Amino acid sequence: MEIDVRKAADFLKANDDYLILMHGSPDGDTLGCGYALCGALQRMGKRAKAVCPDEIPHKFDYLSKAAEVQEFEPKTVVCVDVADPKLLGKLENIGKTAQLCIDHHESNVEYAERTLVRPDYAAACELVYEVINALGVPFDKELANCIYTGTATDTGCFKFSNTTAQTHIIAAEMIKYGAEFAQINYVNFDLKTQGRIKLEQEVLNNIRYYDEGRVALIAVPLSLLERLPDVDSEDVGALSNMPRQIAGVEVGICIKEKKSGVYKVSMRTSELVNAADVCALYGGGGHARAAGCSFNGATMEQVEVKIVKSACEAVRQALNK
């Protein structure tokens, strides 16, 4: 059942002993939602804990300050920023019993008894902000840090097209409540590990341009990751956007070797080419500007030849239109 902010707040007021679930491979939005909602419920005198199936990166340690650790037997399950219980990993079965889900994904499968979803919101934290307001809990620095983190991290620091006027207005509110935004942005957007620097360096050394620089490709073989043990999946994930950032590049491609003979292709495009169409040729999919596909039982070179050929053809078709 889809509900509105008012009804979600009424439900949260009427119940107690909350288990708040945040999705696996946690990001700033799910964690910001979880700890902000947990802290707000505690400030109302409720018992609440926020739990994530995976380890939380240390850079997000500050978020947990919004709530205290409480021990109790949960009675009410709430999922935040979780479009599908599958995203809860080992907590999937608990997630399926959720009485409330607060989310901003269009792909939400409406698994919870009550779903509060706003696909036009850049961050689920924008929705949690509205819920906390409806609960009547006043904001403080710790809650503000959580909400700010979700809005900033889900928009590339207000850079991407999903940002709305409302996103900025909420950020402004959070700054007024003391959100430590400069430090939050530093750890989320500027800080890089030595491993990440080394990874970028190696990848840049092997960037390949095709079709007069309209197609650019980087490759991340397993052997590279084995040589750089302190590189994590977030470091590798961040590479996907890199080739498309180069002036003149219409199609940016990143090939990652996941395990021996298994490759994941990430494609980012500018104006001309529909990335989802190209990736669909290989059984993949996604969005017009960001898509992906997988290859099994091939070599890196074979994958590169295939995907580059398709990308160049798509560019040529678009130019000939």
Place this chain on the structure above:
Amino acid sequence: MEIDVRKAADFLKANDDYLILMHGSPDGDTLGCGYALCGALQRMGKRAKAVCPDEIPHKFDYLSKAAEVQEFEPKTVVCVDVADPKLLGKLENIGKTAQLCIDHHESNVEYAERTLVRPDYAAACELVYEVINALGVPFDKELANCIYTGTATDTGCFKFSNTTAQTHIIAAEMIKYGAEFAQINYVNFDLKTQGRIKLEQEVLNNIRYYDEGRVALIAVPLSLLERLPDVDSEDVGALSNMPRQIAGVEVGICIKEKKSGVYKVSMRTSELVNAADVCALYGGGGHARAAGCSFNGATMEQVEVKIVKSACEAVRQALNK
């Protein structure tokens, strides 16, 4: 004479035939101010032109759409985001005759007849926004693009500590008026030339760590820039922040060879070290977190040995405190 927004608007209403001067080596803020104010005055039926002493980078072409090109003999000079007429290069002498200056630099030397200055504003565009409101000119997409550009580019896309709640509120307003923020942010923050990529690659290949990674140094010799002809000064300038972005680095140093035997050192620090103090040892200065100094008649290696020694000493002193 210092004036307020109301008085600045009254002055602009009472006069005509405006020459609006933007500072040399123009950035998004001075250009956003200049074209927005020019366009607003034209929409009031006034004659106005915005002029910059230096060539305007092509990525800012969209800003000039806020105003039309008009030919007339100027009578009233207004400077925007210009703290000192010296920053006007070949237009310095005209700048000295300014009847109005709108600026946000604490260092403004109050050279104009009337100065409207707000050092607590992140961008001069925030002040021009208030002036345009006081003039009663309604915003449209083109004016909004200008004001948005100034606020975004002067704050690292709302990332840096100079950002305020007001900055976000103005950004929200500009988005409501149709500012094409995603494209603006793409060209200002994500897009890199192939030369820039090559430069980053070469510099990363030679990054040096000292004092267990607490000091990191990159060097940009003239020979490197000669090998990369399509690299511009903006590309080189962007490197200064790179070493400090690495996790664990307290002092990030970038040495640039300006001409043979002439070196410019840029220093960025985290919490421990005062960059201005270290640079002062070599006759330089700046701020606590960002400072610089110069060396003449030395080799790159000699400069590196000196500045690294001082940086490591400063780290050790801070750790022993």
